[in-house]
Structure formats: structure tokens, C-alpha cells
Amino acid sequence: MKISFLCEMKTIPKYQPSYIKIVPWEEIEKRYVDLISCGWKMESMLNLVKHIKGNNLDKRLFAYTSLDKLIVTIYNPGETGREELRIQFDQHTKRWHFEYYPKPFEPTEMERFYPEEEGINKFCEFIEWLKW
Numbered sequence: 001m002k003i004s005f006l007c008e009m010k011t012i013p014k015y016q017p018s019y020i021k022i023v024p025w026e027e028i029e030k031r032y033v034d035l036i037s038c039g040w041k042m043e044s045m046l047n048l049v050k051h052i053k054g055n056n057l058d059k060r061l062f063a064y065t066s067l068d069k070l071i072v073t074i075y076n077p078g079e080t081g082r083e084e085l086r087i088q089f090d091q092h093t094k095r096w097h098f099e100y101y102p103k104p105f106e107p108t109e110m111e112r113f114y115p116e117e118e119g120i121n122k123f124c125e126f127i128e129w130l131k132w
Helices: 025-037 043-054 116-130
Strands: 062-066 069-073 084-090 095-101 110-115
Touching (some): 025 043, 025 062, 043 069, 043 116, 084 116, 095 116
Antiparallel strands (some): 084 095, 095 110
């Protein structure tokens, strides 16, 4: 019995993006204020959010959070892993962790660690580098 090669090919599922609801910057700021009131050392993240709001970056950047991470994108709604800058501040080592994901299901294009005092400046450099 002869089976056609084409009959054996399986259909590749079409890519389905995973959209994420964007959170208003005011709610993100409140979240960090709440975490600080519960004893979390998130002042650096709060200062970053205040910087974003105070320099009108909140008008062109969108974000959501994942526990203590801030995920920034240029899309609303956001899409998991698509042009995302993930930012985390390690309260124990006092270091920033920046990761940039250009496309879903692909590895990071860039990952960097910085001391606490360089966080906001490095964020601004990334925004410029990404042409956001």
C-alpha cells in the first residue's frame, strides 16, 4: 500500500499571540508603594516609575508587572515576549537586571546587570537604543 508523503505531513499550528493587559502607570506606582508599605525594598523601582511618569515616557510606553518585575513595551495590549524590556531590582544585591526580548519564543537579545545608582540612567539608554 502506497501512502502519499503529503498525507503524512501534519499541519503546523498557526501562531497565536499571548496578549497581556496593560496596567496604567498610576496603578503600577501604587503597587510599588503598597509593596514598600509591606516591607519590600522597592524604592528603586518606585523611583523608576516616577521617572517614567515625570518625563512623559508614560505617554508612549506601556507596562505591566509580574510580582517584582516591571515589563515595559511599546504595545497596548502587550504581547508576551514581543519587544519587552523586563526590569527587576534585586533588593538583596542592590543590582538592576535588564532583559530585552525582541520576539516571542526566542532568547533574550540583551541582558545586563547594573548597580543601584545606575538604574534610571541605564533605563534611559535602553529606551534610546531601542528607539522607543
